[in-house]
Amino acid sequence: QIQDLMRKGCPLVGIADITCDISGSLEFVNRTTSIDSPFFRYDAITDSYHNDMDGNGVICLAVDILPTEFAKEATQYFGNVLSQFVTHLASATDITNLPAHLRRACIVHGGVLTSLYDYIPRMRKSDSEDVSENSAANSLSTKTKYNTSVSLSGHLFDQFLINEALDIIEAAGGSFHLVNCHVGQSVDAISYSELEVGADDKAVLDQIIDSLTSLANPTENNRFSNQNSSKISLKLGKVQENGMEKESDPKKKAAVLILGAGRVCQPAAEMISSFGTSQWYKTLLEDDFEDQIDVDVIVGSLYLKDAEQIVEGISNVTGIQLDVTDNANLFKRISQ
Numbered sequence: 001q002i003q004d005l006m007r008k009g010c011p012l013v014g015i016a017d018i019t020c021d022i023s024g025s026l027e028f029v030n031r032t033t034s035i036d037s038p039f040f041r042y043d044a045i046t047d048s049y050h051n052d053m054d055g056n057g058v059i060c061l062a063v064d065i066l067p068t069e070f071a072k073e074a075t076q077y078f079g080n081v082l083s084q085f086v087t088h089l090a091s092a093t094d095i096t097n098l099p100a101h102l103r104r105a106c107i108v109h110g111g112v113l114t115s116l117y118d119y120i121p122r123m124r125k126s127d128s129e130d131v132s133e134n135s136a137a138n139s140l141s142t143k144t145k146y147n148t149s150v151s152l153s154g155h156l157f158d159q160f161l162i163n164e165a166l167d168i169i170e171a172a173g174g175s176f177h178l179v180n181c182h183v184g185q186s187v188d189a190i191s192y193s194e195l196e197v198g199a200d201d202k203a204v205l206d207q208i209i210d211s212l213t214s215l216a217n218p219t220e221n222n223r224f225s226n227q228n229s230s231k232i233s234l235k236l237g238k239v240q241e242n243g244m245e246k247e248s249d250p251k252k253k254a255a256v257l258i259l260g261a262g263r264v265c266q267p268a269a270e271m272i273s274s275f276g277t278s279q280w281y282k283t284l285l286e287d288d289f290e291d292q293i294d295v296d297v298i299v300g301s302l303y304l305k306d307a308e309q310i311v312e313g314i315s316n317v318t319g320i321q322l323d324v325t326d327n328a329n330l331f332k333r334i335s336q
Contacts, residue, residue: 002028002044002058014039014059022062032064119163122170123178144175144198146205149237150212156191157183161215161232165195168211174199182274202239209236254295257333259324261301261310273297273316300324300333 005012017029028042030049041050043057053059085102092098095109107117156162169176180194199205216234256272258265273295297314300322301307307319324330 002042003047006044006056006058012058014061016061020062020064028058029060029062032062033060035063035065038063116160116163119166122166123181145200145242146202146239147196147198147242148205148209148239149179150176150195150197150209151192151235151237152195152212152216152232153190153192154232155184156193156232158187158191162191162193164215165212165232168215169195169197169208172199172208172211173201173204174208180274182271205239212236255336256295256297257336258297258299259322261299261303261306261319265299266310266314269297269299269311269317270314273314298333 015026015029017026020032021029022032023030028044031040033040037051038061039053039059041053041055041057042048042060043050043055045056050057088098088102089106095103095106095114098106104116106114108114113120152162152165154161156165166176175198177196177198178193179196180192182192184191197205197208199208212234213236216232258269258272295316297311297317299307299310299317299319301310301319302321302323304319304321307321309319311317311319320333322329322333
């Protein structure tokens with residue numbers, strides 16, 4: 001279309017795509033630009049791109065700064081609200097004297113993570129220790145004699161329940177490895193974390209399991225009863241002894257078909273494919289699932305290349321070419 005317009009002498013000089021929808025509604029906008037170099041030139045007749053402004057074509061602006069801009073009235077409102085907190089933060093030398101809501105919001109103070117967020121390096125350390133050329137040989141199950149899997153779900157991070165769980169494991173003399181983690185993206189959304197917990201003494205591992213069970217099911221008779229009233233869901237795997245052959249664990253299979261390969265597809269596919277445990281379904285559906293469930297995700301797009309780009313690097317996710325107007329093929333995929 002732009003080529004036809006230019007051949008007919010269209011007076012269009014330039015465009016500004018403030019949404020930076022690359023190869024979207026304006027298909028010839030194939031890149032974003034920077035504030036330092038905000039323009040490029042597209043010559044529709046020769047279908048070529050140039051960084052100089054001397055020559056034929058359309059000048060294109062695509063600086064991706066729209067998310068950083070606020071309307072004046074929004075800025076004033078936000079500034080008035082924020083100013084109520086800035087005074088306390090700017091004058092504080094000891095964050096323990098801050099109001100509770102500000103103290104919880106302080107992630108770093110004095111160059112170190114605050115106590116509420118010190119689980120971050122602990123979880124990262126547990127993960128990095130097992131990353132090597134031969135990760136299987138260095139997994140927690142080969143370092144400790146007794147091991148089990150622990151699945152936690154609930155408001156683990158916003159209510160700092162993950163801190164208590166890790167404290168329990170480390171205080172008892174156990175160790176852990178982060179296997180999987182999904183953080184809820186809203187106030188109401190729950191988080192999920194799967195840990196491999198190990199100890200060289202079965203009594204120590206049993207103590208950890210008992211304490212985690214008490215954390216998940218607070219009563220008046222245990223030490224967690226007066227702490228945060230929000231419960232977490234807990235699922236424990238079988239205790240495995242190092243050197244013993246693990247029992248086979250057949251899993252049910254479930255499949256999810258996603259139609260379309262837009263920008264929201266990749267995070268959706270990642271999230272759905274990570275729901276490979278019964279704990280997630282138990283939390284959502286409040287049913288007692290005994291078997292684990294693997295979730296295979298299929299992304300269908302009219303353009304196979306788009307689907308393959310979306311699924312690249314995501315386990316249990318496959319990209320296929322699928323035309324939704326082809327009813328027979330669509331029904332076949334849905335039935336699978």
